[in-house]
Amino acid sequence: MKYRYARDPQVDRSLRYSVRDGVAWSLMFGAGESYLQAFAVFLKATTAQITLLSALPSLLGSVAQLASAWIAGYSVSRKTLIFAGVLLQSAAWLPIIALAFIPVETSVALLIAAVVLYYIGGQFAAPPWSSLISDLVPERRRGRFFGRRTQLMSIMTFASLTAAGLALEFSEQRALAHWGFAAIFAIALAARLYSLSQLMGMHEPLARLAPFTLPPLRGMLERMRGSDFTRFALFVGFMNLAVAIASPFFTLYMLRDLKFSYLEFTVVSSFYVLMQFAALNLWGRLSDIFGNLRVVQITSVVFPTLPIAWVLFPNFWAILVIQFIGGIAWAGFGLAAGNFLYDVVPPERRAAYSAVHQTISNTAVFGGALLGGLLATHAPRELELAGYTIAFTSGLWLALCASTVARAVVIAVFLPGLRETRLVRPISPTALAIRVIRANVLAEWLFELLPARRRRPRNGSGKQEDQGEDRK
Numbered sequence: 472m473k474y475r476y477a478r479d480p481q482v483d484r485s486l487r488y489s490v491r492d493g494v495a496w497s498l499m500f501g502a503g504e505s506y507l508q509a510f511a512v513f514l515k516a517t518t519a520q521i522t523l524l525s526a527l528p529s530l531l532g533s534v535a536q537l538a539s540a541w542i543a544g545y546s547v548s549r550k551t552l553i554f555a556g557v558l559l560q561s562a563a564w565l566p567i568i569a570l571a572f573i574p575v576e577t578s579v580a581l582l583i584a585a586v587v588l589y590y591i592g593g594q595f596a597a598p599p600w601s602s603l604i605s606d607l608v609p610e611r612r613r614g615r616f617f618g619r620r621t622q623l624m625s626i627m628t629f630a631s632l633t634a635a636g637l638a639l640e641f642s643e644q645r646a647l648a649h650w651g652f653a654a655i656f657a658i659a660l661a662a663r664l665y666s667l668s669q670l671m672g673m674h675e676p677l678a679r680l681a682p683f684t685l686p687p688l689r690g691m692l693e694r695m696r697g698s699d700f701t702r703f704a705l706f707v708g709f710m711n712l713a714v715a716i717a718s719p720f721f722t723l724y725m726l727r728d729l730k731f732s733y734l735e736f737t738v739v740s741s742f743y744v745l746m747q748f749a750a751l752n753l754w755g756r757l758s759d760i761f762g763n764l765r766v767v768q769i770t771s772v773v774f775p776t777l778p779i780a781w782v783l784f785p786n787f788w789a790i791l792v793i794q795f796i797g798g799i800a801w802a803g804f805g806l807a808a809g810n811f812l813y814d815v816v817p818p819e820r821r822a823a824y825s826a827v828h829q830t831i832s833n834t835a836v837f838g839g840a841l842l843g844g845l846l847a848t849h850a851p852r853e854l855e856l857a858g859y860t861i862a863f864t865s866g867l868w869l870a871l872c873a874s875t876v877a878r879a880v881v882i883a884v885f886l887p888g889l890r891e892t893r894l895v896r897p898i899s900p901t902a903l904a905i906r907v908i909r910a911n912v913l914a915e916w917l918f919e920l921l922p923a924r925r926r927r928p929r930n931g932s933g934k935q936e937d938q939g940e941d942r943k
Contacts, residue, residue, distance in 0.1 A: 485674040488673045489620070491665075491666075491669045497623075497627035497628045497631065500628055501631030501635065502634065502658050502662070503564065503655060506655060507524070508525070509733070510656075511582055512723055512726045514578045515579070517579075518720070518866075519848055520579045522719055523844075525719030526719070526836065529836050529837065530833055532594035533829055533830050535590075536595065536829065538595070539596070539599060549602055549675060550673070550675050553599050556597075557667045557670060559588060562588075563592060565660070566581060566584075568653050570582055571652045603675060606676045607676070625744075626748075629745055633737060633741045637734065639651040703811060704827070704831055706881065707828070708832055709884075710878065710882075712836070712877070713874055714839065715837075716839045716840075716873050716874040718840075720843065720870055725790075727865075729864065729865075738791070748802075749798075754802055758807045760896050766806070768886060770800040771882055772882060773800040775879040777793060777796070778871040781871055782863070815892050843870040846869045846870045847867045847870040850866045
């Protein structure tokens, strides 16, 4: 029998289950979670309700993650915690599906409550799953395993996001949009239940986790002052706040104000996912060679231009160009920022620091979304400026413009204080930016999908072929 991920047959079988779990989760995300805001718009959600839908679930989800990390220290079976969290997340789809057929005055409020349960369940399962998978994946094969798993998940996310959008467009054209939403959410539920069955098939090595504890408060400010982690966590936290001023409202902006069809909305959303996937290999190579900080620097400077561009160019083709730039930039930032966290935190403290970092980020998202909702609900539709009247396509313009200003301020204040903590090849941000601009991201992506050509050995031994494989 050929083992793909590990020589131990029990571990290899568990990792195969994990890959299928990840692909099924991506189906749920692409066909279900990605359309929750669109469903809220279909239910006539107000701007304030969209704000709560974006802000509240992530905040309470981070609390569930901390609770799960604490409980895991006193539980022998991590699979029990995973089962409880994923089952709760799966069950949350039932009231969401029902809302498509039972419209009531409180439909949006019930949707927000169901989405809160959805996030709580998912976040509750995350810490024990991370612990379990880290025990199963052989250290020397982690890169290959997670690379393969992430690639398959990305493909499924793109495919399911596109298929769900086409299904919504088909149903909406026949005045059956409620059936379209019910169908894609039912597929999301089925995918998560299949994912749960795969998770339960995984082998759990016997291990008892240490109880989760927070560091002592005494002397915390002194310990954190001047640390690389503090500067990085504050930078990412405030950037998340600035981004969240606008991010909850892009779906509302497209469907309600720009009158996009579900097909146009799907194309815009799928194109963004596709560009992120296409750019990951390029960003991974550049961050390995030139450091994560350089990637963070050249990608983050793009962010202030994105929300204001949505205001200035409110049409489908211009927004596709914005998504092209944004997808590439956010792919690099997300990858480099995640790796940078590992660079600045000692290995023995990564679990606690990661929890703190995630809590700061989720709290910032909550605050940014509330601020954006306040601005969006009080923004005038017209402005008098030097005797001229400026009419805006949407009342969301103020939140989008405020996000642009906030992103620029965060970059100016925090980015100069970050420093690279590992030895990398020196390069200026400008030179790296030029290298990225010259790179053909789509061509590189297509090249990566082609089967690798194996070099023939110069002699009959096959030694040269193995050496060629090692250099790749």
